[in-house]
Amino acid sequence: MPEGPAPAPVIQRLRVRYAKRGRLRFTSHRDISRAVERAVRRAGIPVAYSAGFTPHPKISYAGAAATGVASEAEYLELGLTEPRDPERVRRELDTALPGGLDVVDVVAVPPGSGRASALADRLEASEWRVRLDGIAPDEAAAAVAAFLAAEAVEVERLTKKGRRRFDTRPAVSRCEVDRRASEAADAPCAILRMVVRHTTPAVRPDDILTGLRQIADLAPPSPPLVTRLAQGPLDAATGGLTDPLGPDRETAQPTGDGAGTAAVPALRPPAVGVDAAGAHP
Amino acid sequence: MPVESLFPRLEPLLPRVQKPIQYVGGELNSEVKDWDAARVRWALMYPDAYEVGLPNQGVQILYEILNERDGVLAERTYSVWPDMEAIMREHGIPQFTVDGHRPVAAFDVLGVSFSTELGYTNLLTALDLAGIPLDAADRADGHPIVLAGGHAAFNPEPIADFVDAAVLGDGEEIALAITELIREWKDEGEPGGRDEVLLRLARTGGVYVPKFYDVEYLPDGRIQRVAPNRNGVPWRVAKHTVMDLDQWPYPKKPLVPLAETVHERFSVEIFRGCTRGCRFCQAGMITRPVRERSITTIGDMVENGLKASGFEEVGLLSLSSADHSEIADVAKGLADRYEGTNTSLSLPSTRVDAFNVTLAGEFSRGGRRSGLTFAPEGGSERMRRVINKMVSEDDLIRTVTTAYENGWRQVKLYFMCGLPTEEDADVLAIADMARRVIQAGREATGRRDIRCTVSIGGFVPKPHTPFQWAAQCDHETVDRRLRALKDALRGDREYGRAIGLRYHDGKPSVIEGLLSRGDRRVGRVIRAVWEDGGRFDGWSEHFSFERWLTAAEKALADEPVDVDWYTVRERDEVEVLPWDHLDAGLDREWLWQDWRDAVEETEVEDCRWTPCYDCGVCPTMGTEIQIGPTGRKLLPLNVV
Ligand code: SF4
Numbered sequence: 063m064p065e066g067p068a069p070a071p072v073i074q075r076l077r078v079r080y081a082k083r084g085r086l087r088f089t090s091h092r093d094i095s096r097a098v099e100r101a102v103r104r105a106g107i108p109v110a111y112s113a114g115f116t117p118h119p120k121i122s123y124a125g126a127a128a129t130g131v132a133s134e135a136e137y138l139e140l141g142l143t144e145p146r147d148p149e150r151v152r153r154e155l156d157t158a159l160p161g162g163l164d165v166v167d168v169v170a171v172p173p174g175s176g177r178a179s180a181l182a183d184r185l186e187a188s189e190w191r192v193r194l195d196g197i198a199p200d201e202a203a204a205a206v207a208a209f210l211a212a213e214a215v216e217v218e219r220l221t222k223k224g225r226r227r228f229d230t231r232p233a234v235s236r237c238e239v240d241r242r243a244s245e246a247a248d249a250p251c252a253i254l255r256m257v258v259r260h261t262t263p264a265v266r267p268d269d270i271l272t273g274l275r276q277i278a279d280l281a282p283p284s285p286p287l288v289t290r291l292a293q294g295p296l297d298a299a300t301g302g303l304t305d306p307l308g309p310d311r312e313t314a315q316p317t318g319d320g321a322g323t324a325a326v327p328a329l330r331p332p333a334v335g336v337d338a339a340g341a342h343p
Numbered sequence: 344m345p346v347e348s349l350f351p352r353l354e355p356l357l358p359r360v361q362k363p364i365q366y367v368g369g370e371l372n373s374e375v376k377d378w379d380a381a382r383v384r385w386a387l388m389y390p391d392a393y394e395v396g397l398p399n400q401g402v403q404i405l406y407e408i409l410n411e412r413d414g415v416l417a418e419r420t421y422s423v424w425p426d427m428e429a430i431m432r433e434h435g436i437p438q439f440t441v442d443g444h445r446p447v448a449a450f451d452v453l454g455v456s457f458s459t460e461l462g463y464t465n466l467l468t469a470l471d472l473a474g475i476p477l478d479a480a481d482r483a484d485g486h487p488i489v490l491a492g493g494h495a496a497f498n499p500e501p502i503a504d505f506v507d508a509a510v511l512g513d514g515e516e517i518a519l520a521i522t523e524l525i526r527e528w529k530d531e532g533e534p535g536g537r538d539e540v541l542l543r544l545a546r547t548g549g550v551y552v553p554k555f556y557d558v559e560y561l562p563d564g565r566i567q568r569v570a571p572n573r574n575g576v577p578w579r580v581a582k583h584t585v586m587d588l589d590q591w592p593y594p595k596k597p598l599v600p601l602a603e604t605v606h607e608r609f610s611v612e613i614f615r616g617c618t619r620g621c622r623f624c625q626a627g628m629i630t631r632p633v634r635e636r637s638i639t640t641i642g643d644m645v646e647n648g649l650k651a652s653g654f655e656e657v658g659l660l661s662l663s664s665a666d667h668s669e670i671a672d673v674a675k676g677l678a679d680r681y682e683g684t685n686t687s688l689s690l691p692s693t694r695v696d697a698f699n700v701t702l703a704g705e706f707s708r709g710g711r712r713s714g715l716t717f718a719p720e721g722g723s724e725r726m727r728r729v730i731n732k733m734v735s736e737d738d739l740i741r742t743v744t745t746a747y748e749n750g751w752r753q754v755k756l757y758f759m760c761g762l763p764t765e766e767d768a769d770v771l772a773i774a775d776m777a778r779r780v781i782q783a784g785r786e787a788t789g790r791r792d793i794r795c796t797v798s799i800g801g802f803v804p805k806p807h808t809p810f811q812w813a814a815q816c817d818h819e820t821v822d823r824r825l826r827a828l829k830d831a832l833r834g835d836r837e838y839g840r841a842i843g844l845r846y847h848d849g850k851p852s853v854i855e856g857l858l859s860r861g862d863r864r865v866g867r868v869i870r871a872v873w874e875d876g877g878r879f880d881g882w883s884e885h886f887s888f889e890r891w892l893t894a895a896e897k898a899l900a901d902e903p904v905d906v907d908w909y910t911v912r913e914r915d916e917v918e919v920l921p922w923d924h925l926d927a928g929l930d931r932e933w934l935w936q937d938w939r940d941a942v943e944e945t946e947v948e949d950c951r952w953t954p955c956y957d958c959g960v961c962p963t964m965g966t967e968i969q970i971g972p973t974g975r976k977l978l979p980l981n982v983v
Binding site: 085086088089090092093094096097099100101102103104111117119129130158160161162195284285 | 350354355357358359362363364366367368369370371599601602603607649650651652653654655685
């Protein structure tokens with residue numbers, strides 16, 4: 063039985079923040095991982111492979127948004143066999159991916175940072191924007207107020223382990239109607255913004271919508287447009303999120319060519335142009 | 344007139360359907376051209392689900408060739424699943440393209456590529472959703488020209504009522520020629536409307552327009568004659584053959600889908616045509632002669648395609664890939680080039696000989712040797728002489744022994760059941776062969792863990808083959824023989840456990856047979872099945888044999904013909920066959936002689952390495968065999 067040489071070891075780890083926008087929100091997690099693998103190959107990024115008969119590229123994903131949900135803040139980690147300048151990888155990977163899967167930020171993991179700095183552990187919560195078409199902002203605000211006032215809001219959902227009942231209320235650290243955005247929208251709608259902790263079982267925006275329907279009869283006539291705006295450590299003081307790549311950035315050493323040019327992106331996306339409905343013509 | 348995207352209306356509905364990503368487009372290397380800047384606009388359809396249709400090479404090649412031209416636009420559309428169909432009907436959303444999400448009815452041409460006849464009901468769904476009248480006769484000037492292509496278009500008679508035109512053979516040049524003709528006609532201000540443009544197409548002799556041909560029947564149901572009913576429309580319509588494949592190195596920009604599809608790889612066709620002369624094989628007969636791509640073009644296409652797509656796998660396609668005159672150098676050259684890059688190479692070849700095992704070794708360098716497939720096709724020596732599959736049992740045993748010796752543990756053998764002149768013994772012989780395979784493998788390796796899987800498909804006689812006159816075997820007989828084979832294998836204590844058997848019941852083959860050799864009257868059956876809800880007939884979970892039989896009974900009630908008449912009836916030499924006016928280049932007398940030779944168990948050699956035996960194709964079509972060797976080699980790529 064033929065055995066190849068041992069695969070090249072991982073020399074550098076890069077953390078990538080990417081967005082899934084517009085019609086690409088309909089990609090599933092598997093679709094995205096295939097697209098990323100191909101893009102890495104097209105871009106000639108020296109990704110490491112696992113050993114064995116069917117070697118796999120070392121790309122790991124941290125909690126992906128569901129099919130149909132848009133996102134400005136998805137994360138993955140690449141293991142490379144040669145060091146690369148993160149900003150160059152950002153550009154090349156972005157070019158190689160189909161438009162709508164956009165690479166927002168790439169940061170090198172400082173050498174020597176061990177398990178404790180696992181990215182997944184830093185993704186404590188998500189900030190969501192939920193657009194409810196055909197719902198008046200006042201109606202939504204009343205429902206949100208009722209939700210926040212409740213001690214518990216139990217919902218039922220079909221999970222991989224069968225039907226489960228769980229409380230959504232404790233996971234929600236913030237929830238409000240974004241009046242300005244609602245009024246500025248192209249059609250009558252209510253836009254919610256919420257910060258939801260990552261718990262087990264996961265509480266998803268649609269669970270909270272189920273909760274709003276149960277508690278206040280809030281029933282949007284069409285499926286909501288859900289966008290994840292950010293993920294990261296929860297700032298206890300503000301109830302908001304901080305940049306999960308911040309710790310890496312602070313300690314990062316310049317590597318490779320053109321080092322140190324990585325722009326620090328705004329944690330929050332710009333207020334226009336990222337709406338799931340409008341990003342693609 | 345601007346045509347707006349349907350996407351804004353579609354998007355809110357997508358969360359309600361299965362796998363919505365298949366409807367959004369946006370594949371890497373896909374393109375949405377400016378509608379108003381285009382003079383001629385094609386919607387290209389593969390009439391099956393996106394996951395099957397997207398990888399189709401024919402559609403991808405035409406899509407690219409047409410879009411490369413200024414003033415020409417091509418977009419793609421696929422069959423929507425029943426859940427999407429219901430939602431589209433509920434919301435009045437018409438059949439759309441996945442590129443620009445434009446309504447299919449707004450295009451000039453709807454080109455549909457049929458690899459199999461089981462896509463016919465899906466054509467009707469798409470037409471109906473598009474708002475295009477099902478009957479070509481009911482279409483008005485503004486409707487697209489519905490054009491059929493692909494292998495099934497070599498007998499488009501069953502869908503003659505639903506299509507405006509059909510083309511036979513390679514699509515590259517004829518698609519461009521049709522585009523030019525339509526452009527001219529539009530530039531002239533569309534004189535004479537739809538009828539005129541169809542007439543111009545028909546008069547070229549390269550486009551079949553069914554409505555310009557009348558079919559007359561004899562009282563017993565056979566066809567009396569098929570004759571043109573307009574001046575200047577030729578009696579026969581010829582197939583198209585692209586010569587010099589090096590001039591057409593497509594796809595250059597392979598489409599890379601986001602959704603999961605049946606083939607996740609970059610495919611290069613290394614040659615077209617096959618002259619091995621297997622008598623059951625329609626593809627081999629209608630794609631003659633053999634035209635190879637040169638080793639250097641293949642190397643360039645692989646390199647370019649991998650760069651453009653990021654695929655991990657390359658498939659070297661053709662009807663029998665080990666037959667390329669320089670395949671050993673191609674295999675070695677590519678294996679050398681891509682060693683250590685985690686790029687895998689695959690070569691669909693089922694040729695039964697030791698060389699094929701060597702090639703497979705080259706392609707699996709450093710990887711797992713999981714399984715190899717060989718296709719003896721017939722169980723007994725006699726059966727193989729009938730079908731002109733020149734493989735002896737000893738060849739097969741030698742070949743599988745080599746495979747087992749070289750580290751393969753599993754061998755797959757492919758056969759057909761229901762072949763002309765077949766008897767029970769011919770099918771039972773498959774069991775003997777499989778037993779010998781295991782025995783030889785155990786002896787060669789001294790191991791007990793070797794396996795052999797026997798896969799069996801039902802034979803369907805196809806137009807433009809020597810078996811076009813043959814009686815199709817009824818499904819009861821096929822099922823009985825397969826059951827007997829299964830019992831023989833199951834009862835074998837020594838070898839039975841090492842042998843797997845895979846087959847399907849014979850019923851779908853009957854319907855495929857009806858559609859393959861049907862005439863225009865079969866169109867009524869297709870329509871009745873579709874009206875009764877028939878969709879996705881190529882999928883066993885959607886196919887209903889009873890629905891087809893019931894529909895056929897009703898639709899053919901006033902005719903002296905029925906399903907049996909089309910399928911299990913043998914035809915004689917003088918009977919006018921529904922596709923006789925469609926010219927694949929094969930000489931009818933040669934085909935008939937080959938049919939007689941089959942019955943007499945006489946074999947024919949391959950004209951690539953023996954003299955031409957006058958099948959008729961080359962002189963009729965003005966073509967010739969184009970094969971190497973070129974003597975060139977693949978040089979290592981410069982590593983960046
Ligand atoms: S005409 Fe002769 S050379 Fe050409 S394909 Fe037929 S047998 Fe072969």
